[in-house]
Amino acid sequence: MSLFIKSSSMVIKCVWLLLLVLLINNVQAQMKTFDINQYGGIADGKTDNSKAFTDAWNQACQNNGGGVVLFQQGIYLVNPLVIEGSCKGPMELQIQGTLLASSEYQYSVGIDHWIVFRHIDNLVISGGGTLDGQGASSWPYNDCRKNAQCKALPTSLRFDFANNTKIDNITLINSKNTNIHLFAGFNVIISNINISAPADSPNTDGIKVGSSSIVQIYDSVISTGDDCIAFLPESTNLNVTNVHCGPGHGISVGSISSNSITGLNVRNCSFVGTQNGVRIKTKSPSQPGTVAQVTFENIEMDKVDNPIIIDQQYCASSGCSPPKTSEIQITDVKYNNIWGTSNTKIAVLLKCSENKPCQNIELRDIDLNYRGGNKPAKTSCLNAKGAAYGKQNPASCLQS
Structure with missing residues (x-):
C-alpha cells in the first residue's frame, strides 16, 4: 500500500512538472517577434516609419503572451508618436539599428515628446x-x-505611468531636449546606456525622474549640456551606481518648489569637467516640502566647478527677483568619501534656507583640492547644521 501511494505521488509530481514545462514553452512560443519591416518599415533614413512602428506595436500588444517589436540594422526615420498599453503580455522594443528624429524644426516646436510610452507594464527596451x-x-x-x-522642444524618450520597465544597452545622441524622462513610474531599471550631446546644447538633460519610486540607474555614461540626472519632486527609493557624468551640470536633486524627495543614494560615480558635482537645489520662494535621507558616497570629482553644493536660492532664468526664503526642509544628507579637484575656491557650498536651516548634514572623509594654484580650497556655509568626521579638506564650516 505504501509503495502504491509513493508511486502515485511520483506520477502526480511528474504530471505537474510536465504541465509546468508545457506552460513555460507555451508562453515563450506566444511572445512573437514583430519586425517593423514586415509592417511597411523602410530603413532609408527618409521614409516616416511612425505608422509601421505603431502597427507592429499594436499587433504585438494584442498578442496573448506579449511580443518583441524589432528594428533591424538600418536608419529608420520616426516622427513624434505615442505608444499606449495595456498589453496582453510583456513587451520588448529591440532596437538594433538607428531611430532618427526629424531634423525639421516645424516638427519640434510646441511638441513635448518624440516617443512616449504610456500606461505600459513590463516593458524592456534594448538591442544595442x-x-x-x-x-x-x-x-x-x-x-x-x-x-x-x-x-517646448521634445524629450526623446518619455515614460508616463510605466511600471516594471527596463532600459538596457541603448545609445541616445543629440536630443532636442531631455533624453529620458520618467513620470509616475514604479520599479524602473536603466542600465548600460550611453547618452551624449555637446556641452553647449541647451536643456539636454540625460535622465529626469519625477513622481516615481524604486528607480535604479547604473553602469552608464552621460555627457550632455544640462543635468546628467535630475530627480524631481514626489520621487522616492532612488539608486544611482557607477555612472560617469561629464560634461554636464552634474547630478541634481531639484529644482524643487514644493513637495518632497526622499531616499536617494548616489554611489561609486565620477564627474569630469562638470558645472556641478552632487547638487541639491530648491527655488525661492517655495511652498513647504522636504528633501531627506540622501547619501552621496565614494565619488570622484575631476575639474568640477562646484563639487558639493546645496543651493536654496536657485534661479534658472535671468529675470529672477531678489533671493527669498525657501520653505523646503533639507535633512539627513550624507557626503561620504568624496575626493578630487575643484575649479573654484569654494569646493563645498552649503547655502541653506533662513526659515528652514538644513539639518543633520554629515561630511565624512572629504578631500577636494582647488586647481587655481597653491591656495587651498574653502567651504562656505549658510544656515547649515550638522557634523564632520574623518579627513576634511577643506575644513568643515558646519554648525553643530
Whole structure:
C-alpha cells in the first residue's frame, strides 16, 4: 500500500512538472517577434516609419503572451508618436539599428515628446541600437532662459505611468531636449546606456525622474549640456551606481518648489569637467516640502566647478527677483568619501534656507583640492547644521 501511494505521488509530481514545462514553452512560443519591416518599415533614413512602428506595436500588444517589436540594422526615420498599453503580455522594443528624429524644426516646436510610452507594464527596451534626436537643428531656437513664453522642444524618450520597465544597452545622441524622462513610474531599471550631446546644447538633460519610486540607474555614461540626472519632486527609493557624468551640470536633486524627495543614494560615480558635482537645489520662494535621507558616497570629482553644493536660492532664468526664503526642509544628507579637484575656491557650498536651516548634514572623509594654484580650497556655509568626521579638506564650516 505504501509503495502504491509513493508511486502515485511520483506520477502526480511528474504530471505537474510536465504541465509546468508545457506552460513555460507555451508562453515563450506566444511572445512573437514583430519586425517593423514586415509592417511597411523602410530603413532609408527618409521614409516616416511612425505608422509601421505603431502597427507592429499594436499587433504585438494584442498578442496573448506579449511580443518583441524589432528594428533591424538600418536608419529608420520616426516622427513624434505615442505608444499606449495595456498589453496582453510583456513587451520588448529591440532596437538594433538607428531611430532618427526629424531634423525639421516645424516638427519640434510646441511638441513635448518624440516617443512616449504610456500606461505600459513590463516593458524592456534594448538591442544595442541608437536614438538620434537630431537636436542641432533646434537648439538655436531654445530661448527658454530668456523667454517665459518659449515653445517646448521634445524629450526623446518619455515614460508616463510605466511600471516594471527596463532600459538596457541603448545609445541616445543629440536630443532636442531631455533624453529620458520618467513620470509616475514604479520599479524602473536603466542600465548600460550611453547618452551624449555637446556641452553647449541647451536643456539636454540625460535622465529626469519625477513622481516615481524604486528607480535604479547604473553602469552608464552621460555627457550632455544640462543635468546628467535630475530627480524631481514626489520621487522616492532612488539608486544611482557607477555612472560617469561629464560634461554636464552634474547630478541634481531639484529644482524643487514644493513637495518632497526622499531616499536617494548616489554611489561609486565620477564627474569630469562638470558645472556641478552632487547638487541639491530648491527655488525661492517655495511652498513647504522636504528633501531627506540622501547619501552621496565614494565619488570622484575631476575639474568640477562646484563639487558639493546645496543651493536654496536657485534661479534658472535671468529675470529672477531678489533671493527669498525657501520653505523646503533639507535633512539627513550624507557626503561620504568624496575626493578630487575643484575649479573654484569654494569646493563645498552649503547655502541653506533662513526659515528652514538644513539639518543633520554629515561630511565624512572629504578631500577636494582647488586647481587655481597653491591656495587651498574653502567651504562656505549658510544656515547649515550638522557634523564632520574623518579627513576634511577643506575644513568643515558646519554648525553643530
